[in-house]
Amino acid sequence: MTVHAEFITLLIGIIAVLVAASAVGFVLKQKIGQGGASPTVENLNARITAWWGMVILLSIAFLAGRGGVIMLFAFCSFAALREFLTLTTKSRADHWSLAAAFFVVLPAQYWLIWIDWYGLYSIFIPVYAFLLLPIVASLRGDTQDFLIRTSETQYGLMISVFCVSHVPALLYLDIPGYEGKxxxxxxxxxxxxxxxxxxxxxxxxxxxxxxxxxxxxxxxxxxxxxxxxxxxxxxxxxxxxxxxxxxxxxxxxxxxxxxxxxxxxxxxxxxxxxxxxxxxxxxxxxxxxxxxxxxxxxxxxxxxxxxxxxxxxxx
Amino acid sequence: MKAFMALMTGEAILLFARFMTAVRGIWHGIEPVPRQRVYFANHTSNGDFILIWAVLPSYMRAKTRPVAAADYWLSSKLRAFIGQEVFNAVLIDRRPEDRDHDPMELIINAVDEGSSLIIFPEGKRNNTEEFLLPFKAGIYNLAQARPDVDLVPVWIENLNSVMPKGEVIPIPLVCTVTFGEPLDVDKDEDKDAFLARASDALVKLSETVRRASS
Known part of the structure; x- marks a missing residue:
């Protein structure tokens, strides 16, 4: 993927903003001094540091090309799904359907993005995962909270995988005069x-x-x-x-x-x-x-x- | 060469554990300082001590040895390598009829050499509906023999959902490891009272974890 003048301009702009933010954070911290502590300032500085990390990660992914961007967002999906499913209702009977959500559905969705199969990736989770995962769960026979369990798992997949995967999907839109950008x-x-x-x-x-x-x-x-x-x-x-x-x-x-x-x-x-x-x-x-x-x-x-x-x- | 392999295997196992659980250590009433300690934790999975290991700072990890079952960790070459070389476990045999050593002696030797230990006082993985299994006497005997060593309760949250017994594929879910205040040891306390107190300390710790997250 070639580096565009627009990308460099944007990056310079963002870095300028972050440098300014870091400077403000530093001055605020100095003002409070060693003795005092302010959770708001601590939080602000932590956020600014995290912003730097995000900008660096995104830039590396952009420079690495399609593969890099897809890998980055696949990992974001993985981390988001891991957080989401930690809080949902589950039972032992869901073990296989949850494993499938992580290790089959998630990689499949990003693979479909990679090969640009729009017709399938746009319905893969809403149709196929939606129908197949409850079947896997039902085979284990536990009916306690079944509707809640399957709904929450499906919602987690929609939010963490389906929606997030539309970010790298933007790479494949065919816009006249905008090729390669x-x-x-x-x-x-x-x-x-x-x-x-x-x-x-x-x-x-x-x-x-x-x-x-x-x-x-x-x-x-x-x-x-x-x-x-x-x-x-x-x-x-x-x-x-x-x-x-x-x-x-x-x-x-x-x-x-x-x-x-x-x-x-x-x-x-x-x-x-x-x-x-x-x-x-x-x-x-x-x-x-x-x-x-x-x-x-x-x-x-x-x-x-x-x-x-x-x-x-x-x- | 073997030591290098062990180091690499250890790092690979830790990386995998972090990938699956994004594990986070919470120090609740105690600090992560390099002091000799015996960590006692709830036990639901073979990965339990790996999570404790993962959240200990590296300068503490090197001096911390899990106490584990020889009848499990010596049952194959791979397990023996991981148990002995990678995690430097104190391996004790749970079967009194088959063993040629006194488990308590091995544990106390390890303490006298300056190691911190990770023990699971329930004695085996808890796959029941019970919150905790009744504690075995070992932790009491250890406390009586070496009363100066801090006994630190450790609550491992959620690992049983990641890898329930009998499942082959782990599910990635966020786990936490919470360290609580050390137990006081009283020379005159009787065994049952002490075990009940130790068990209570874990239950209380688990409540603070659940209050914080729910």
């Missing part, structure tokens, strides 16, 4: 959605007063939602040069994916609240688990994929 679509999606997360957090901290869904998440406010989505949409519009879209189209798509990202966070909060946990895991210091960081990408990726495929792609 598809990796920039992934960069665009991830950057816009993640910046929106940060801006929602910042707007919410600055002026947030009215929670959108108080029983789900007191930190998600209308002020944060509107401020975050609008400012991220503005940034998305300004990134039109790296996409096949016009400025207006880019604004429209950014608006849709940031909104989906917001609601993804809301739905995942509802699940966490139900299970009585704060974070999905502890894999990424400062960010909780993989799902905590990916929830907005998970909800926006399939929609972004299908919108772009419908209006821009030849295939």
């Amino acid at each position: 598809n990796v920039l679509l992934i960069a665009y999606l991830v950057v816009v959605v993640q910046i929106s997360d940060v801006l929602q957090y910042v707007w919410g901290k600055l002026i947030g007063k009215h929670p959108v869904a108080p029983s789900l998440s007191p930190s998600k406010t209308w002020e944060g939602l509107i401020g975050g989505v609008l400012s991220a949409t503005l940034i998305g519009a300004c990134l039109w040069w790296m996409t096949p879209f016009t400025v207006l189209q880019s604004a429209g798509l950014s608006f849709v994916i940031t909104l989906m990202g917001f609601f993804g966070g809301l739905v995942m909060s509802a699940i966490k609240r139900d299970r009585g946990i704060k974070d999905w895991g502890h894999l990424i210091a400062g960010h909780g688990g993989f799902i905590d960081r990916l929830d907005s990408v998970i909800f926006s990726a399939p929609i972004f994929f299908h919108l772009v495929r419908f209006w821009w792609s030849l295939t």
Whole structure:
């Protein structure tokens, strides 16, 4: 995969932002001094460090080409599914269907992406896994909570594998005049959605007063939602040069994916609240688990994929 | 050469364990400092001591030996290699009629050499509905013989769902290993009272884990 001028420009921009963020984090830490400790600043610095890690990982994957990107997101799916299924209802009778979810369904989905078999990867989990995994579970004969067990496993697969796999699937869209640049679509999606997360957090901290869904998440406010989505949409519009879209189209798509990202966070909060946990895991210091960081990408990726495929792609 | 093979095998096993469980150590009322300790944990899977090993910092791992069953770990060449060379286990025979050594003596020798130990006081893997099996006397005898060594309760959460007994393929699920406050040892305490207290310490630790995560 060739390195594009657009990619370098974006990378320089992101690195500049991260350097500034690291500097701010460092100054805040110095200000507090050795004596005091502030969980907010600690958390901020942990997040910034994790951001550096993510940018480095994504860049390496992009440079490694299709294989690298697919491997990276297959691993994200694996980690997300591992977190998700840790919290679902299971019994001994599910052992084979759960093993199949990890070691058959997940690799098969990414293999189908790799060979670009759109007709199968877009229905593989919603149809084949949906029908076959409950059959495997039912053969073991345990009926206790059967519907709950099969539903939760299927939901975990949809969220962690099906939705996430639409990110690398963007590599295969056939957009006239945009050949060989598809990796920039992934960069665009991830950057816009993640910046929106940060801006929602910042707007919410600055002026947030009215929670959108108080029983789900007191930190998600209308002020944060509107401020975050609008400012991220503005940034998305300004990134039109790296996409096949016009400025207006880019604004429209950014608006849709940031909104989906917001609601993804809301739905995942509802699940966490139900299970009585704060974070999905502890894999990424400062960010909780993989799902905590990916929830907005998970909800926006399939929609972004299908919108772009419908209006821009030849295939 | 053998030592190198053992080191590589050990690293490979740890990498695999981390891949499957994303295991995380939680130090709850005790710090990971290089002090001689006897860790006692719940036992549901043959991977239990591997998870404890995985969350110990490497400077502690090198000095920590699991106490394991000779009748299992010597039953094949591969197991013997993993048990003795890789994990440097203190192998004791659970069958009184077949053994040529006193298990307690081997354990106390290991403590006197300065090793930390990992023991499973239930004596075998718990595949029952019971929360914990009744503790065997070994932990009491060890505490009486070497009262200065910290007895640290360790709760391993979720590994039984990853690899239930009788299954061949493990399922990747997130596991935690929680270390609790050391038990006080009282020279005059009788065996049953001590075993009950040790067992309670594990139950309490498991409750803090479940409260934190659920």
